[in-house]
Amino acid sequence: MSTRKNYILGADCGGTNIKMAIVDDSGRLLHSDLQPIDYKKQPIQVVRDMAQRLKNFLARCNINRVKGLGVGIAGDVDPHKGLVRFSPNLGWNNVPLKEYLFKFLRIPVLVENDANCAAVGAYWLDARRDCENLVCLTLGTGVGGGIIVGGKLYRGTTGSAGEIGHMTIDYNGRRCKCGNLGCAESLIGAWGIILSAQEALKKNQAPILKKLIRETNEKLSPKLIEQAAKKGDAFSRRLWKQTGVQLGCVLSNCVNIFNPERIVLSGGVSKVGNLLLAPALATMKSRAFKVPAKTVKVTVSKYGEKLGVMGAAYLLLE
Amino acid sequence: MSTRKNYILGADCGGTNIKMAIVDDSGRLLHSDLQPIDYKKQPIQVVRDMAQRLKNFLARCNINRVKGLGVGIAGDVDPHKGLVRFSPNLGWNNVPLKEYLFKFLRIPVLVENDANCAAVGAYWLDARRDCENLVCLTLGTGVGGGIIVGGKLYRGTTGSAGEIGHMTIDYNGRRCKCGNLGCAESLIGAWGIILSAQEALKKNQAPILKKLIRETNEKLSPKLIEQAAKKGDAFSRRLWKQTGVQLGCVLSNCVNIFNPERIVLSGGVSKVGNLLLAPALATMKSRAFKVPAKTVKVTVSKYGEKLGVMGAAYLLLE
Numbered sequence: 001m002s003t004r005k006n007y008i009l010g011a012d013c014g015g016t017n018i019k020m021a022i023v024d025d026s027g028r029l030l031h032s033d034l035q036p037i038d039y040k041k042q043p044i045q046v047v048r049d050m051a052q053r054l055k056n057f058l059a060r061c062n063i064n065r066v067k068g069l070g071v072g073i074a075g076d077v078d079p080h081k082g083l084v085r086f087s088p089n090l091g092w093n094n095v096p097l098k099e100y101l102f103k104f105l106r107i108p109v110l111v112e113n114d115a116n117c118a119a120v121g122a123y124w125l126d127a128r129r130d131c132e133n134l135v136c137l138t139l140g141t142g143v144g145g146g147i148i149v150g151g152k153l154y155r156g157t158t159g160s161a162g163e164i165g166h167m168t169i170d171y172n173g174r175r176c177k178c179g180n181l182g183c184a185e186s187l188i189g190a191w192g193i194i195l196s197a198q199e200a201l202k203k204n205q206a207p208i209l210k211k212l213i214r215e216t217n218e219k220l221s222p223k224l225i226e227q228a229a230k231k232g233d234a235f236s237r238r239l240w241k242q243t244g245v246q247l248g249c250v251l252s253n254c255v256n257i258f259n260p261e262r263i264v265l266s267g268g269v270s271k272v273g274n275l276l277l278a279p280a281l282a283t284m285k286s287r288a289f290k291v292p293a294k295t296v297k298v299t300v301s302k303y304g305e306k307l308g309v310m311g312a313a314y315l316l317l318e
Numbered sequence: 319m320s321t322r323k324n325y326i327l328g329a330d331c332g333g334t335n336i337k338m339a340i341v342d343d344s345g346r347l348l349h350s351d352l353q354p355i356d357y358k359k360q361p362i363q364v365v366r367d368m369a370q371r372l373k374n375f376l377a378r379c380n381i382n383r384v385k386g387l388g389v390g391i392a393g394d395v396d397p398h399k400g401l402v403r404f405s406p407n408l409g410w411n412n413v414p415l416k417e418y419l420f421k422f423l424r425i426p427v428l429v430e431n432d433a434n435c436a437a438v439g440a441y442w443l444d445a446r447r448d449c450e451n452l453v454c455l456t457l458g459t460g461v462g463g464g465i466i467v468g469g470k471l472y473r474g475t476t477g478s479a480g481e482i483g484h485m486t487i488d489y490n491g492r493r494c495k496c497g498n499l500g501c502a503e504s505l506i507g508a509w510g511i512i513l514s515a516q517e518a519l520k521k522n523q524a525p526i527l528k529k530l531i532r533e534t535n536e537k538l539s540p541k542l543i544e545q546a547a548k549k550g551d552a553f554s555r556r557l558w559k560q561t562g563v564q565l566g567c568v569l570s571n572c573v574n575i576f577n578p579e580r581i582v583l584s585g586g587v588s589k590v591g592n593l594l595l596a597p598a599l600a601t602m603k604s605r606a607f608k609v610p611a612k613t614v615k616v617t618v619s620k621y622g623e624k625l626g627v628m629g630a631a632y633l634l635l636e
Contacts, residue, residue, distance in 0.1 A: 166574045
């Protein structure tokens with residue numbers, strides 16, 4: 001009959017920082033923080049730094065005991081062993097992240113791919129756990145995916161499932177960073193979108209965008225391309241429309257294959273709004289099978305940046 | 319302590335016939351048969367004919383009681399209601415197949431998409447239920463798919479999941495029969511392969527194939543294209559290679575998304591063998607993520623035509 005709360009710690013390890021969150025066992029967010037991490041050090045030193053950030057965070061929150069830690073990290077993760085097999089962003093190969101973190105923190109640790117964490121977050125937060133099947137797409141620099149089946153994260157045989165960003169939708173298309181051709185990511189990931197814009201800029205096909213880059217002195221980004229489109233740059237408008245159609249093909253594939261109740265979009269590119277989403281949804285409706293297309297609810301997550309770190313914490317509540 | 323066996327009836331409704339099977343509750347095949355069905359009649363009359371075929375089959379096998387009937391049928395099926403929402407092959411719209419069959423047979427009936435039945439069959443037979451996750455592709459006139467997750471058929475929200483044949487792999491590509499562009503089926507389904515060969519024949523690009531059609535007086539088919547390739551027809555060889563690459567892209571998508579232990583191929587086109595499979599497997603290996611590609615075992619089903627009808631029966635054992 002204890003009223004003492006169970007606290008759970010979540011962490012989302014990005015390329016330059018670590019996001020941290022504390023949730024209670026009902027899933028409510030109590031505290032969150034973001035701290036820089038220098039990934040240029042040796043992996044074990046990086047993990048020691050992470051552990052120290054987490055300890056300091058707990059101290060600042062006056063919490064001295066947590067049930068465990070869930071960690072999301074970009075790359076190919078073995079969730080059973082808590083091993084980061086390969087993380088191109090962090091430059092890691094076969095780093096035993098769970099073992100290292102346990103060494104420094106002495107609490108139960110779960111390690112999971114960051115897009116899988118976002119899917120768990122979307123299931124708890126956007127869907128309020130009130131659905132059976134959900135697909136989450138994280139539209140950032142790359143495109144990640146996570147799949148919830150029967151209310152649980154679907155990991156596949158080696159924990160590698162859900163790489164929807166590396167689904168081929170144009171099999172003779174652009175070379176993706178993974179080596180494959182025509183992956184969703186190579187077209188609708190921020191790097192793919194930027195590449196298309198760079199090609200147009202070289203050919204002087206996007207004058208308003210060009211002017212905007214000069215004026216703002218900012219690096220080319222989806223946000224700038226959005227602004228250019230809104231200022232009437234014809235190329236930028238076409239690019240968003242085309243990206244929307246390509247996203248629509250990805251959604252349509254998800255609908256035909258998974259027939260999910262929900263598809264939740266997150267990540268920077270999802271914030272572009274209707275420039276991207278209107279053609280995406282129209283394409284999904286015209287391409288996918290009627291009944292599952294009518295059934296699925298596609299939304300942009302309301303929890304943005306916190307989806308991954310909170311989802312990582314929820315892993316311990318699954 | 320009864321030694322009396324439980325018998326289960328399975329049926330696979332094709333466009334011109336009904337396949338029937340009886341299995342025991344350990345999954346062993348006891349009897350099977352195939353009978354023609356005239357689908358031009360009213361649906362309720364067609365179902366009455368089916369029921370009569372099944373009754374006669376049971377009588378011939380001296381079995382007067384079965385635990386139930388599982389039915390596989392091509393098209394969009396609502397397995398909860400046992401409703402055939404749409405079956406282009408049979409020309410059916412919203413036919414309450416389960417209700418009709420129960421009316422005539424008075425036994426429990428389960429209705430399922432035929433490719434989903436094949437996946438259940440592949441799980442029981444090819445994988446001997448000794449795996450967690452399996453994807454089955456039926457490579458026939460069309461391309462069907464079925465997904466086993468955690469040892470169970472994954473149906474999705476409205477029972478429409480698993481339409482891997484209608485996964486876009488060439489989003490600006492050929493128009494598929496479903497209305498979408500560049501579906502797997504439009505490229506690697508028998509109708510898509512035949513269409514490509516017809517285009518080449520019109521342009522006189524496949525002389526050996528042309529001669530073969532004239533000599534055998536057979537209709538153009540994957541089998542003839544296979545023979546032409548084996549006789550050295552350059553176009554036919556290229557077509558199989560290209561089809562293999564396209565199948566490889568589908569496999570690669572399945573690997574990156576599902577990370578399955580097994581992928582089982584079945585259907586007429588899968589019998590073409592290495593002309594198709596060698597490029598398919600090479601493409602999968604070069605395109606998919608390394609760890610899941612190394613883990614998956616891809617095989618052609620040993621149970622061929624019986625996969626669907628036996629899988630339909632196994633639905634009652636799930």
